[in-house]
Structure formats: structure tokens, C-alpha cells
Amino acid sequence: MSDTKKLISWNVNGIRSVVQKGFAEWFLKTAPDVLCLQEIKATEAQVPASVLKPEGWHTLWHPAEKAGYSGTALFTKEIPENLQTGLGDPQFDTEGRTITAWFRHFILVNAYFPSGRRDLSRVPYKLAYNQAFLDHVNRLRSSDPRPVIFCGDVNIAHQPIDLARPKGNQKTSGFLPEERVWVDHFQNAGFRDTFRHLHPEKESAYSWWSNLAGARGKNIGWRIDYFFVEERLLPQVQDAFIWPEVLGSDHCPIGIELAGI
DSSP states (O other): OOHHHHHHEOSSSOOHHHTTTHHHHHHHHOOSSEEEEOOOOOOGGGGGHHHHHTTTTTTEEESSSSSTTTOEEEEESSOOOOEEEEOOOOHHHHTOOOEEESSOOEEEEEEEEOOOOOOOHHHHHHHHHHHHHHHHHHHHHHHOHHHHHEEEEEOOSSSGGSSOGGGGGTTTTTTTTTHHHHHHHHHHHEEHHHHHHHHOOOOOOOOOOOOSTTTTTOOOOOOOEEEEEEEEGGGGEEEEEEETTOOOSSSEEEEEEESSO
């Protein structure tokens, strides 16, 4: 049985920006077994070699075709048995939103779910991605006995406890009923929100803050970044955490520790 593994997810809102704010030092100090990044907003050619391929880690970059937009990246100590980018649908894959990695004991999907935008214009696209994503993880489960873990910026606060001002955001993308029901769909499919599983009543635990009006300093935030695991993995989830003290992005890192996997 292997040691505990630490998996971290972080929407960096621009890898080039966080590199200038101490990302490399933070990464080496934290030394996770797996790091999933979202919203990298850069191609491999735009990232310093020391960050692109740090010594001791294997990396995969999946940038969007549109410059300075979206994109995901994966850092891992263990060499994955297989890697896949995308969901097999160009409308999502050109935006670099999804990376799947097959490890010895589990399958990990790193995802940057779309935003519905303030004017709600992208809510239909967002809901379509959610369906395509659920279809993807269900295909993984039907074709492989290994449990599936998925993480990333889901861009949805599930319950009123997951954002500071639920009453004022009933009509805001990220807290719309038709968006929130997708977390129910993931749960009905057998996935569990690891943070809420271990901290069911914890309030004021957020992973994203608006850049307006000093929201982060006042902790007026949203919990929209998640680690979901299949229910059978819950006994091995030793910790699920949010690190609001880590600066550099409008999101903060989140993660889990898994024992015996």
C-alpha cells in the first residue's frame, strides 16, 4: 500500500501572471503528487521552461486555440499510463477545458467548466459542457475498473452555504437553479464533493472572490472549485482543504489527501 497522495487544483487565472507572483517557489515548497491547473491562458511557448517541465514532474498542457483564454495543465510525479485532452467535441476541446490522466490506482479528470457570463449568454454552452463532461466520466467508469476523480473550477456554488450572499445572487450565473442542479446530477451519478463530505457545516469557506470592492479581504466569496470522487473512494479521503491564504489569482488552491492509493 502506497503513502498518502496530495492532489491540488488551482484556477490560476493566467499562468504567466502567477509565475510573476511566486508560483514556482510555491509549487516546489508544496510539492503535490498531482497539480491540476485551470485557466492557464497561455501556450507552452509562452511559459518558462522551469515551469513548463519542472524537474521531477511530468506535465501536459492543453491550451485553448484562442490566445490568452481558458486552458488547462497537469503536473504529476507519477507517469500516467495514458493521457487524453478534450471530450471529443470540438466546441469544447478548442477551449482546452479537459485533461484526463490514467494512473495506476485511479483516473483523474482536470476540468475548467465554462462560465455562464454576467449576461447569462453562455449558460446554454455551460450546461451542454456539463452534460458532455458527465457522459465522459460515465464512459470512463464503464470501460475501466479504476475509480474516477475529477476536479477543477466547476463555476457553480451548489448550496447557499457555498457563497457569502446567496439571496443577492439568485439570478447570477454560478448560482442559477439550472446550474446548481448539475452538482446534484454528479452526486446522483455516484460522485461526492470531498470538501462538503468532510466539512458538512463549515461556513465562509470559499475558493473564488470578485476583484471588486475588496471582496477577498472581506471574504465575500464563492466556493466553486471542487474535488469529486466516486463514493467508494471516500474512506481513503483523509483531508479536503481550501487554501485562501495562497494569493496570486482570484481563485485559491484546493485539494485532497488520499491514503493507501
